[in-house]
Amino acid sequence: MLIINYYMGWMIAIFVTAYMIIFGIAKALPVQTGSYGKVFFRWLKASLLSGVLSAWLLIPTFFSLLTSKTNYSKNEFRVRFEYNPLDMLGKFINGSFDFKQLPSGTANIFVASVVIILFLYYYFSPTINWRFKIANFGLTAFFVLSMCFQPLDLFWHGMQLPVWYPYRFSFIFSFWMILTAFETFKDISAHNIRWRNFIASMTIILIGMLYIGLKMKKFEYLRAGNYVWGWIYLLLSIGLIIFYGLYRQHKLLSAALAVLMVGEMSLNFVNSLNNISYLNNTDYTKFAGITRSLTDKINQNDKSFYRTGQTFSRTKNDALTANFNGGSIFSSTLESATSNFAGNIGQPNGDAYILYSNGTMFTDSLLSMKYWLNERPVTVKTNQKTMPQFLSTLTSKPDLSKYELLSQTKQTNTYRNPYALPLGFVSPKQPLKTTAVPNSPIAYQNQLAKQLDPKIGDLFKPAAYTDVSYHNIYPVLDLNNAVLRKKNMMEQSYITMKVPIEKNTSYYMTMGPNISNTQLSVLVNGNSLVQFRPAKKTVVANIATGGTANDTITVKLYANANDVWLQNVKFYKLNDQKIARFSQDLKQSPYKISNWNNHQFTGTVHVKAAKQSLTTTIPYSKLARKN
Template identity: 55%
Template sequence: MKAKKTKRIIIYAMCFLVPLAIATCYFIYRKFAPFGNSSIMTVDMGQQYIDFFAHYRDTLLHNPSGFIYSFANALGGGMIGTWSYYLMSPLNLLILLFPISKLPSVIAVITLLKYGLSGLSFGYFLIKSKKYVSWSVVGFSTAYALMGWMIANQFNTLWIDAAIILPIIFLGFQKVLRDKSSVLYVVALTAMFIINYYMGWMIALFLTAYMVIYGIARAYPVETKQYGHVIFKWLKASILSAMLSAWLLIPTFFSLLAGKTHYTRNQFQIRFEYNPLDMIGKFFNGSVDFKQLPSGTANIFVGSIVVVLFIYYFFISSIKKNIRFANLGLTAFMLLSMVFQPLDLLWHGWQLPVWYTFRFSYLFSFLMIMTAFTAFLHILDEGLDSKRFSITLGIILLGVAYVGMFKKHFEYLRTDNFIWGCVFLIIGIGVIIACAIYKKSLLLSVAVFVVMAGEMSLNMVTSLNNLDYLKSHDFTTYTKMLRKEVAQVKKQDKSFYRIGTTFARTKNDAFTADFNGGSIFSSTLEANTSKFFKHIGQPNGDSFVFYSNGTMFTDSLLDMKYYMNQQIPENNPNKKHQKEPVPPLTRKPDLNNYELLSQDKLIGTYKNPYALPLGFLAPKSGMNNSKVPADPIKYQNELAHRLDPNIKSLYQPANYSHIKYNNIYKISQLNNAILKKKNMMELSYITLTVPVQRDTSYYMTLGTNFNKGQISISVDGQSQTQFTPSERTIIANIGNEQIDGNINIQIFVNASSTMLRDVRLYKVHNSKIAKFSNDMKANPYKISKWNERSMTGTVNVKSNNQALTTTIPYSKGWHANVDGKSVTPKKWENMFLYVPMTKGHHHVKLSFWPEGLTAGLIIGIIGWLLVGFEFYRSKLRKKQLTSKTNDVNDA
């Protein structure tokens, strides 16, 4: 008995250590931090997640209210949706133990641990459910921990917890199906919902499909008369899990209503997304590359032995037909889901994913490996049916032949990877046959493990070698520099303000450096924020906004009180060219009119004298607007006038004096003109000479063809650096001169011809911005105390037609209390919050409490009460049973 326990512990340890060791060796080979100067940061890990991890650390260590709300989230936004999607993994707690400079290393360690824990979890599931302990379990666990989905989503670390918890959920699910305790199922499923609701939804859908298909096939592992009882028990346990996690799920649901649900655009189509046979190519190693990430087929690599055993399972006569048919039905459903768009849409919560397609494919891999292990145990007990195994090999041979014949179609599949796939297939078949002959041989058990671990290791190397990664210091050097500058500003100014930058590593720099910014890249972005940015001429999309094109007016309105600008380092011919530590984002000549506070070789920090406070008084009549002009400058003009009726027209058209042409046919007007090259091989551009006045800011609007790289711009020889992706016309700051003179704008044509869509010139005199600012500052909301989710202050209202207007993004979660009485906040510009006010001096408190959080907490408490009631009833039942037994014994 002791020997069996020791053996089990050793196998558990190996299930954890083998995938951990394989992944660690690869990390060392690639010199990922902490093993070198590289990192696992690529795509979203480098551009999004690592910034959220920095926020995670700052929130838990210094600012707990950031869990609920943050002004680093664009102009401000609820954070529960962000935390529930990105940050709830328990392993993230390791981040708290190290300084932020070690963040790339800590994320790598967390990723390695997730590989190991996935293997341990699956090994535990196999041993507990199949009552079989051997080295072959380690092989199947390694196949699971290093399956193609895991490799392709290594940098989507927020999803990988699902692979760890899934086997535990399914083990508890099997207990429910056998009418045993549902405790493990409830605990594991609740944990999944809390850690990542998105993956939790997919697992819940998989379990539902299992229940339905196995129910139709009458394949539950209980007597037929117990089916209804088992279904009811499963439903009760699933609902209880949802109730226990409701405190997070319900506010997240409301967050999604304000965000992602607005972006769905007629995605439901009855169509196949690709030829189903194309999936076969993903069973060969090295099937992940950058082209596959945004739009490839499902990542379902599981190794040759698993594929052979999985197919053979359906021909094993000793397995009941109804069970095989049920498994076949579930397999068919999963395969159809990976090619048929309506089902694909269902798995992803009715929104097709942007990048990382078929995110649920790990569930199919789990089904394959679990089924293959069942077939393996049957082979050990019964041997092989040569005829049925020959049919299996025939099916596999057809698949290999298809991939071989159309290999050019599989762009990601290199010839050597195809050959290695065939080699491992032959070896795997040989090992399976040997196991059938010699049954439970220790040597063959080890051989199964070695072959499976070897093939999964090869796939990891060949797949991840196709990807490029950021250097660790790209993050650490930049973060140290930015946090230092932000800390200096915070030290001298404790009030509320926002900070703008003319440089950026990512759109989430505000999270990395812990400041109130104006940009965000997040799947939980609120739709109204994206729309507002589009209206004012800022780059925006379904999941991001970028405050890279602020005008003096929007800087003033949005309380961009400080600006940081990248300094141009002096050229040193004795030094080798190095990558800029401060990546330039845009030119901002308007900084000539702001106050320079400090500067070093990398950054200059400026103070904006025109920045408004977070709240100010404005006419109630200006709070409503139903029509938004397409031109962002016209919209800003209207907005300024409605907030301050004394401002009649903020911006005016600017004119150019003449145009020079270089290899371009002449045009009659600038806007919507078609620039056409004369000679395709020569440099082509036009030069606009624009007369400028002192103390005046100049802007140019640019249409969407600028986004496509068809044109590029320089002003007085300086490239008009510009972040380009946007859904609408953007604004570029081209001048703010201290003396009268001219500026020269060169527009380069990078195609044979292009249209200058929405290209116009505007100007605004600094005195108009100063007047707008002074008018709005005359009656400010004086904030005396604030944190991320609440603020308290006073305001002196001089007439009944004024409202306390803020640039806090409106949400139903915001509540206002005026002089101790609750007042319902309202929305202006379909974006910001304002509070109706009466004449007089008022004490105003604004506080945020996420919509749905109260209901979620109540439902969660009810769930816990039900748990307590069930526990009490179970204990009472046992006591009564013990009492009856004692009575019988006494008799």
């Protein structure tokens, strides 16, 4: 298991260790007492051997985690309970799960009612050895405490709390309950049910069900219908177990118990999936079909290595869905250096994700964004019904008009970027060394461009805006970092300005991370500027691109709150000729890839002068090797 899945292997190792220690102390291991020393020695030897045999994978994984999740995980060690342990009881009702439980919530420990009944009766059965009961209760208490006590929760997850879906070790507790219930079932088969003890255990279960009913409003994930079904399955399970205790030799009762458990587990499966069905099957399959057909067509015509960008998105892992090399990702093992770089160049990023939604012509070129997929507005109507729109707009990107339109469908456009650089290229003299510029992705991009091509100078220059007018807003001296304050809180409030657009020039606006869509809306020539929020750092938005003649656009900033901070709001421009020259200079000595897979690239590069460097846009890792 350590090789197949180190995460689950770690959790199973904790379980086995806790079992050996607790059952060993209680002298409840299923061996002769005098053999305990030998058993512990064999267990330690087997554990060490497992670690050694899997070290070839575990050691690199450990160092990889040091450069990824451990750098940004918020794992403050606090001696506290994360919630009331009694709140776990709600998860024993079928369908006790919803979308809110994914990022946070209580542990998912659902098992069938038959298992719950037998599990609890284990502690009341007079025919089960008291040492086994003490050991079993000790391990159960350790599990329960782990699922609500923060230090133990942190320990189970390798001192790194997970990104979404908390208490991932809860499957072991469910296994433990099933295993204990099976021991009880064997005990009943051999010694019958002691009815007084059975009634005592049933009383506790019924009290628990009543507690869940009283707390229904608190358990938002729990529906009344599912609670009723919980009672139905519980009463049926109690009845069948009673009949089994009376007629143990009847094989039909064993089959009935199995059918009842399968039915309840199936109902839980269906209800749980329905509760998190924020996306239906049709939306997913349609999106996947559209994007896969587009990328397959590109791959058929271009066998080289390149990246593909999107102006629409379903998730941050669309590249996995459609099998292409993209610029976005969501992964709890994302290396922090990669995420930080994306944030420094103005892309929305976070602790476990990058969303390449705000590329400039420079970053599109640098990062080999050779192809772009763009959604088209769906306006066709059939039988008075508008066709469904499966492609959610992610970002506004006027720069696409500078790229070559390769193909069109009813729903999409595919563009080719003529300025896209290869994955690697020869750059001047020293290796690339840049320092992130706080709150200024444009300055950082200028810095990158000048180091790669010293002759190019500054790619981006400040852009002017004129004719600023205020509607229900107190005037400000400068837009950058100004605070927009409404005069009348009940009236619509906005600023209008003109931005002169030079021909063959792209225009961008930066916005700080504290600007949300609920606070500020941006309209360009009456059209909403679509942008992803939130972001960890300042982002770059493409607001316009000049054609063959000079033009002027109207930009409106709508204040949706009483006070809106225009954090890092600045305008910049980039001339097409400069990006063309930059691309041409760095394409002179490309890294020609002859073969690649998920682990390595193989290729050649022609270095024409001394003291030159091979620069690649492969995400940096200390574990990567260069031959």
